[in-house]
Amino acid sequence: AQSVTQLDSHVSVSEGTPVLLRCNYSSSYSPSLFWYVQHPNKGLQLLLKYTSAATLVKGINGFEAEFKKSETSFHLTKPSAHMSDAAEYFCVVTSGNTGKLIFGQGTTLQVKP
Amino acid sequence: GAGVSQTPSNKVTEKGKYVELRCDPISGHTALYWYRQSLGQGPEFLIYFQGTGAADDSGLPNDRFFAVRPEGSVSTLKIQRTERGDSAVYLCASSEGTAYSPLHFGNGTRLTVT
Numbered sequence: 001a002q003s004v005t006q007l008d009s010h011v012s013v014s015e016g017t018p019v020l021l022r023c024n025y026s027s028s029y030s031p032s033l034f035w036y037v038q039h040p041n042k043g044l045q046l047l048l049k050y051t052s053a054a055t056l057v058k059g060i061n062g063f064e065a066e067f068k069k070s071e072t073s074f075h076l077t078k079p080s081a082h083m084s085d086a087a088e089y090f091c092v093v094t095s096g097n098t099g100k101l102i103f104g105q106g107t108t109l110q111v112k113p
Numbered sequence: 114g115a116g117v118s119q120t121p122s123n124k125v126t127e128k129g130k131y132v133e134l135r136c137d138p139i140s141g142h143t144a145l146y147w148y149r150q151s152l153g154q155g156p157e158f159l160i161y162f163q164g165t166g167a168a169d170d171s172g173l174p175n176d177r178f179f180a181v182r183p184e185g186s187v188s189t190l191k192i193q194r195t196e197r198g199d200s201a202v203y204l205c206a207s208s209e210g211t212a213y214s215p216l217h218f219g220n221g222t223r224l225t226v227t
Binding site for chain 1: 116117144146148153154155156157158161163168169204206208210211213214215216218219220221
């Protein structure tokens, strides 16, 4: 069965410093992996997706993630945090080929001025 | 263009009552998904439609939950004999239906059972 584990429930950074949100996955076959962001009172928005092409995936708003099969990881990074990045972030893996998504528990990103 | 629309945005009901939650997907999207998100948790899969048929309903917690999509567009999630534990945000998403199509989520319906 497919699953993801987000290693930190809460991450706090200062504005302008790098962001690292960690995610490990478990999959019985080559997975499709995603990061979604959820701002308060707004719908989930796709940040980026990995679908077995390039292992370094670039997304919106300066975020990127690297697929590392040897470490079963798909960590999300950004070189410099903005206040507007404060939100809940979900690491997601697909289950089968139906597009059904399995979500991690989420990481709350706090950005301090 | 218009995104996924969910109505109502908030619903408060008494324990034991019946509720219906509506989802209007993006026009032309063949796949439609329902998820449930409890406080402090990630969304949990409930059911997936491809066209009019439920292709995967393995996430429905019990037989009080039912969903339909009679014309392959709008979907309704129905909950009978609601319980306090049903309180959550119910999310709908739609996609073009291929394996790598991104899901587009609505803002959800917050259901509170008192």
